[in-house]
Amino acid sequence: MSASPPEIWFYHLERSSLEATLPPLLERCLSRGWRAIVRGGLRERLEALDVALWTYRDDSFLPHGLDDAPGPERQPVLLTTQGGNPNAAQALFALDGADVGDAAGFTRTCLVFDGRDDAALSGARARWKALKQAGAKLAYWRETPDGRWEKQQ
Numbered sequence: 001m002s003a004s005p006p007e008i009w010f011y012h013l014e015r016s017s018l019e020a021t022l023p024p025l026l027e028r029c030l031s032r033g034w035r036a037i038v039r040g041g042l043r044e045r046l047e048a049l050d051v052a053l054w055t056y057r058d059d060s061f062l063p064h065g066l067d068d069a070p071g072p073e074r075q076p077v078l079l080t081t082q083g084g085n086p087n088a089a090q091a092l093f094a095l096d097g098a099d100v101g102d103a104a105g106f107t108r109t110c111l112v113f114d115g116r117d118d119a120a121l122s123g124a125r126a127r128w129k130a131l132k133q134a135g136a137k138l139a140y141w142r143e144t145p146d147g148r149w150e151k152q153q
Helices: 018-031 043-055 118-133
Strands: 007-013 036-039 077-080 091-095 108-114 137-143 149-152
Touching: 007 018, 007 118, 018 036, 018 043, 018 077, 018 091, 018 108, 043 077, 108 118, 118 137
Parallel strands: 007 108, 007 137, 036 077, 036 091, 091 108
Antiparallel strands: 137 149
């Protein structure tokens, strides 16, 4: 029996920043009982996200840590530039064109890209095409004018 194709969701940022968009998505993962990996291409970007996740809302706590802190395998949300799945996460969030690697180990992989950046938009289109040809189960989410996410058909 073959495994079902990986579920890969594309999140097209058009109005909101990553720092405003990512925390609620991570909260949804945690509310499902999932762990998450946030994989970025640049260490500096992840360090800025680390600060943003601690301070994005006064009435919320989003447990997370960077991969170079002690006990990365215990983190509910792990920020990393590395591959693999050290915290046994169900969700992978790939930012800034970071390599997804083998998505088969995750329940859901989310590629978050800034549609206001031509290079990021072109990269997301190329990834969509390659993943579709590989048989991945894809979904495309677009930001509405009021800041909600709407699945496109």
